[in-house]
Amino acid sequence: MMDWQQLERDVSVKLFDAFTVAGLRVDAIEPGRAMICSFTVPPRLTDASKRMHGGALASLVDLVGTAVFFAGGSPVTGVSLEITISYLNAARANEELEIESRILSIGEKTGCVTVEIRNKATGEVIAHGRHTKYLAIVSSKL
Numbered sequence: 001m002m003d004w005q006q007l008e009r010d011v012s013v014k015l016f017d018a019f020t021v022a023g024l025r026v027d028a029i030e031p032g033r034a035m036i037c038s039f040t041v042p043p044r045l046t047d048a049s050k051r052m053h054g055g056a057l058a059s060l061v062d063l064v065g066t067a068v069f070f071a072g073g074s075p076v077t078g079v080s081l082e083i084t085i086s087y088l089n090a091a092r093a094n095e096e097l098e099i100e101s102r103i104l105s106i107g108e109k110t111g112c113v114t115v116e117i118r119n120k121a122t123g124e125v126i127a128h129g130r131h132t133k134y135l136a137i138v139s140s141k142l
Contacts, residue, residue: 021063027098035068037099038120041091052091057127060099061085061115065131068101068113078111078133085129089119096120109136 021039028036045056066077091097098120104112115129 021059024060024063026067029071032072032103034100034102035064035071036101037064039097039099041093041095041097043093046093050093052093052126054085054087057087057091057117058083058085058129060097060117061127061129061131064099064101065113065115065129066133068103069106069111069133069135072103072106072111074106074111074135076135076137078135080131081110081134082132083129085127087127089124089126091117091119091126097126104130106135109134111135 023040023042025038026035027038028034039060041052043050046052062080062083065083066080069077096119098118099115100118101113101115104114110132112130112132115131116125117127117129118125
């Protein structure tokens with residue numbers, strides 16, 4: 001018997017990954033401290049004026065901010081407690097972005113990172129984010 005709910009979850013995750021972050025490249029990892037990625041803005045993530053959607057930028061802050069916890073030595077990526085993003089400039093279709101994530105702290109139960117998204121050619125800051133996560137391993141009673 002097919003588990004339709006599991007199939008729907010699997011397809012949703014694969015669709016989200018393919019739609020939002022296909023093409024994300026890891027350029028450098030500084031163990032215990034930071035990670036730098038590159039991403040070329042695909043036209044599918046832009047609006048009518050060819051500017052990247054804020055939600056797509058938020059996804060980059062979330063995903064790259066989460067991944068850097070592994071570089072910091074955390075065995076888990078945890079659950080988001082807070083994400084704040086300052087949108088400073090527009091990224092446009094086909095521009096290459098550099099996403100730098102730095103660990104601010106990793107404690108027993110929580111961790112916090114910053115994520116800066118820049119235009120790779122000009123160095124102009126597109127967005128700056130801060131991501132706090134609950135890192136303790138929890139078991140569900142569900």
